[in-house]
Amino acid sequence: MVDASVNAMAGPRGSKPQRRFSSRNLMLYGTLIVVSLYYILPLWVMVMTSLKGMPEVRLGNIFGPPLEVTFQPWVKAWSEACTGLNCDGLSRGFWNSVQITVPSVILSIIVASVNGYALINWRFKGSEVFFTILIFGSFIPYQVMLYPMVVMLREMGIYGTLTGLVIVHTIFGMPILTLLFRNYFASIPEELFKAARVDGAGFWGIYFNIMLPMSLPIFVVALILQITGIWNDFLFGVVFISKADNYPMTVQLNNIVNSVQGVKEYNVNMAATMLTGLVPLIIYFISGKLFVRGIAAGAVKG
Amino acid sequence: MATSSRGARVFRNLNAKIAAIPMIFTAVVVFAGFSVWTVVYSFTNSKLLPKANFVGLDQYERLWSNSRWLISIQNLMIYGALALVFTIVIGFVLAVLMDQKIRFEDTFRTIMLYPFALSFIVTGLAWQWILNPQLGIQNVIREMGWTSFTFDPLNNPDLVLYGLLIAGLWQGTGFVMCIMLAGLRGIDEDIWKATRVDGIGTWKTYIVVIIPMMRPVFITTLVLVAAGIIKLYDLVIAQTSGGPGNASQVPAMYVYSYMFQAQNLAQGFAASTMMLLTVLIVLIPWAYLEFGGKKNG
Amino acid sequence: MTHSIQVKDLTLNFGAVSVLKTLNLDVAEGEFIVLLGPSGCGKSTLLNCLAGLLDITDGQIFIKGKNVTWAEPSDRGIGMVFQSYALYPQMTVRGNLSFGLKNAKLPKEEIDKRVARASEILQIEPLLDRKPGALSGGQRQRVAIGRALVRDVDVFLFDEPLSNLDAKLRSELRVEIKRLHSRLKNTMVYVTHDQIEALTLADRIAVMRGGIIQQLDAPQTIYNRPSNLFVAGFIGSPSMNFLHGATVDGGRAFLFGDTRIDLAGYDGGAVLERSKAILGLRPEHLHIQMEPEAGHTIPALVEIDEPMGADSLVWLKAGETQMSVRVPVERRLAPGTHVHLKVDISKASIFDTASEQRV
Missing domain, CATH: 2.40.50.140 (Nucleic acid-binding proteins)
Incomplete structure (x- = not known):
């Protein structure tokens, strides 16, 4: 230290020391961890409850792990839980949801991607006007359009059927998906499109040969967005499916858990809730950053 | 020549026009046409089937003298205001925390965002169970010794909205955090360098420089969150079914029950028209700010 | 003199904005014309109109004596090279070169023959099975030129083809384009904002501003006897x-x-x-x-x-x-x-x- 005051070259030198455990860092990570607990808590409670037997659930420690792990609630929720007179469990709703989701996702993505492509590369008189109506329409509460939609589907003879619901999902998914594809296609250099036209490719030729192969990421984003969105739908399922046997999983889940008859089996309810949440959760954890990209793309206007 | 060239153009873009038919149909028939239809029929006395028997503002007078509707609107306003403020404040604060070049950012984000992947039905049922008075949080804390501890919002008409709010925030704040984080990341790095050179503290920079720069992000978030709140339906159905009593009714439930259960169509139309009006009140100023300003600037 | 391209009273409006104003241009066969001007002068727009990528408001366009005013881009007998190369990223170089020929339903042997010839001229044979992502900027631009070459057309349109390249490559490719022109004797219309390119390449330069051709002359005339103040100020550094x-x-x-x-x-x-x-x-x-x-x-x-x-x-x-x-x-x-x-x-x-x- 004595040397340091003599030697003018002394003093700080080299890389600046990092204080890993500064009070700022403690506060930062402390807050983030506490917040994370709030977000994790419900998932933890659901899983734990679903793995306990009813006697243990009645003991009341919802946060504690099961003393004795049982998968009985899951089995029961999947294949035995009752809604009304049906007692074949959530599996029925699961398969209904699959039958609703798969065609809805495919049809809505096809329609919206072609829309987005036409809007960017083949603008025609009025195309932007229709698009603007479409985007503003996405803010209209569904309740305003529900009844005329019922009337239309009834006139077409498909009210209450799967086909009807698929059309409803395609229509109401159109604004956000069209926006998504339109913005993505807009980022593809226009010269590529011009080059393809000089090369003699037409509307569909350019779509299939040039645009589609370049747009796989955005198709995956749309896929994630639509699978979770349609799987999670409740309102359209209630309104546009007329037979309780055909209800999607969310509707059936609500009917099971909120039914007033019988003794409440909380463990079975939580297993059922987990089962319903499983498809979007799996999609979410697999897709990771693409999911984030999807919702960000959906959120940012064009 | 001008006319014949125009004639040729109709066919020139024919494929694009055919491909756009679903979009045109959705925009014109569904979004514009159906909305107008509903508004028009809200002035009739349609019961079981829509009939063009106009009765002026009768349905609206009935609507606004119905206590269930008044409660619904009041609930929506209270819930909406709280949810809007809390979602945006919490979302922004979390985004700022996440923006401190922290370790495990991906892990934290995964944890905060996963509820957004879940449906409102799942969210509502999960929180219904956690807030269960006999076996949920209240019970856990009582067993820890505070025997007089009371936290039972779902069965208390005065608190039920807060019970919904806890679940709603759990589901949606991660999403807002992500948008805000994207907004923060979109800010030019040089701004931060400039404030460091100028010696402006981190927190002051956020308040004085960053927040004003993120105005468009805030407005977009505001509109998205507000539009979501007005549609609020599934969460209430799952978590409280509108109870206790009518204490957590919302407009969307009112519409559904009059349109599809009570077979009083016109009353449902009137209520949904009021919902549309609410959205327009939010949307028009935003559209004006967003698109009206551009023409001048 | 035979005209390769004739533009008669070409007018283009975008809504109320007039982009090209009753423009006339005759290009002789085998001529190298450079459209030069500051950004927003309408030079690229004019080129896009020639290619048929933009619908014109009024006037006529003839290529090789044929009225192509309403013809599709692929039916006009043109090849085009773009600033950003515009190579199809998912296709190989061979795929890029043959895409237009496949669309025109040419027999396979003919496609192979033309691809082989073009890649020989441009010396890109070793690259044929690579994707554009694996090529350097100069190689990409060669492939882009090749795509115009295989079309076996008389008119080449270049839209600022060198502006994405660094200075050294730019001068190399400039020479190469000139060599290509003297070898093939095609009509070339070349858009640029770079006056060196214009002065070195052109038989005649069309200096444009505000949708109007200000002067159309040989490079030396443009340089020494600019017809107006704008041309005088724009050319020369x-x-x-x-x-x-x-x-x-x-x-x-x-x-x-x-x-x-x-x-x-x-x-x-x-x-x-x-x-x-x-x-x-x-x-x-x-x-x-x-x-x-x-x-x-x-x-x-x-x-x-x-x-x-x-x-x-x-x-x-x-x-x-x-x-x-x-x-x-x-x-x-x-x-x-x-x-x-x-x-x-x-x-x-x-x-x-x-x-x-x-x-």
């Missing part, structure tokens, strides 16, 4: 010095402040007497000397000199007018030196201030 003054003595002299400049030997029309005129002098057509010469020099004050390697630029003030003069690099002049600029009037231009036209 640093740009032409403009002295504002008047012509006197029935057009025999130019009066700049108190300085009188003799106009005997001016290469142009009758100068006449004009109360307001502009004398345009290129930096290399002025000579710095220390002694005045009545009627031939302008007094000026040296502000700064910029040695540029091969030569040196001297910036001066003549009255209030900023001027630049090109001198040999050895000639260093200290700021503040009073000098006299000798005018070479045979290479000067005089413009009418009101009409901005050269006289």
Whole structure:
């Protein structure tokens, strides 16, 4: 230290020391961890409850792990839980949801991607006007359009059927998906499109040969967005499916858990809730950053 | 020549026009046409089937003298205001925390965002169970010794909205955090360098420089969150079914029950028209700010 | 003379905005035409109209005598090269070259033959099975040229093909394009904002501004006898010095402040007497000397000199007018030196201030 005051070259030198455990860092990570607990808590409670037997659930420690792990609630929720007179469990709703989701996702993505492509590369008189109506329409509460939609589907003879619901999902998914594809296609250099036209490719030729192969990421984003969105739908399922046997999983889940008859089996309810949440959760954890990209793309206007 | 060239153009873009038919149909028939239809029929006395028997503002007078509707609107306003403020404040604060070049950012984000992947039905049922008075949080804390501890919002008409709010925030704040984080990341790095050179503290920079720069992000978030709140339906159905009593009714439930259960169509139309009006009140100023300003600037 | 491209009264409006204004252009067979102008002048728009990528509002376009005004881009007998190369990223180089031929439903042997020939000319045979992502900028642009080449057409359209390349590659490819033109003898229409490219490549340059062709002439004519003030200022770097003054003595002299400049030997029309005129002098057509010469020099004050390697630029003030003069690099002049600029009037231009036209 004595040397340091003599030697003018002394003093700080080299890389600046990092204080890993500064009070700022403690506060930062402390807050983030506490917040994370709030977000994790419900998932933890659901899983734990679903793995306990009813006697243990009645003991009341919802946060504690099961003393004795049982998968009985899951089995029961999947294949035995009752809604009304049906007692074949959530599996029925699961398969209904699959039958609703798969065609809805495919049809809505096809329609919206072609829309987005036409809007960017083949603008025609009025195309932007229709698009603007479409985007503003996405803010209209569904309740305003529900009844005329019922009337239309009834006139077409498909009210209450799967086909009807698929059309409803395609229509109401159109604004956000069209926006998504339109913005993505807009980022593809226009010269590529011009080059393809000089090369003699037409509307569909350019779509299939040039645009589609370049747009796989955005198709995956749309896929994630639509699978979770349609799987999670409740309102359209209630309104546009007329037979309780055909209800999607969310509707059936609500009917099971909120039914007033019988003794409440909380463990079975939580297993059922987990089962319903499983498809979007799996999609979410697999897709990771693409999911984030999807919702960000959906959120940012064009 | 001008006319014949125009004639040729109709066919020139024919494929694009055919491909756009679903979009045109959705925009014109569904979004514009159906909305107008509903508004028009809200002035009739349609019961079981829509009939063009106009009765002026009768349905609206009935609507606004119905206590269930008044409660619904009041609930929506209270819930909406709280949810809007809390979602945006919490979302922004979390985004700022996440923006401190922290370790495990991906892990934290995964944890905060996963509820957004879940449906409102799942969210509502999960929180219904956690807030269960006999076996949920209240019970856990009582067993820890505070025997007089009371936290039972779902069965208390005065608190039920807060019970919904806890679940709603759990589901949606991660999403807002992500948008805000994207907004923060979109800010030019040089701004931060400039404030460091100028010696402006981190927190002051956020308040004085960053927040004003993120105005468009805030407005977009505001509109998205507000539009979501007005549609609020599934969460209430799952978590409280509108109870206790009518204490957590919302407009969307009112519409559904009059349109599809009570077979009083016109009353449902009137209520949904009021919902549309609410959205327009939010949307028009935003559209004006967003698109009206551009023409001048 | 046979015309390869004829543009008659071409007009293009975007809504209320008029982008191209009753434009006429005739391109001879085998000619290399460069469309030159600042951004927003309509040069790329004109090229897109020729290609059929934009629908025109009025007028007609003929290519090889055929009216193609309403024809699809692929039916016009053109090949096009883009600034961003616009190669299809998911296809190999071979796929890129053959895509248009497949769309035209050509037999496979014919496609192979043409791809082989084009890749031989451009020396891209080793790259045929690579994807564009694996190529350098120069290689990509060669493939882009190849895509036009395989179409076996008489007209090539280039839309700023070199502006995405760095300076060294740009000059290499510029030479290559010139070589290609002399070998193939195709008609070429080339859009650029780079005057070096224009001056080196073109048989004729069309200088554009505001949707109008300002001057269409051989490069040397454009450089030495610009038809108006805009062309004069746009071509040449640093740009032409403009002295504002008047012509006197029935057009025999130019009066700049108190300085009188003799106009005997001016290469142009009758100068006449004009109360307001502009004398345009290129930096290399002025000579710095220390002694005045009545009627031939302008007094000026040296502000700064910029040695540029091969030569040196001297910036001066003549009255209030900023001027630049090109001198040999050895000639260093200290700021503040009073000098006299000798005018070479045979290479000067005089413009009418009101009409901005050269006289």
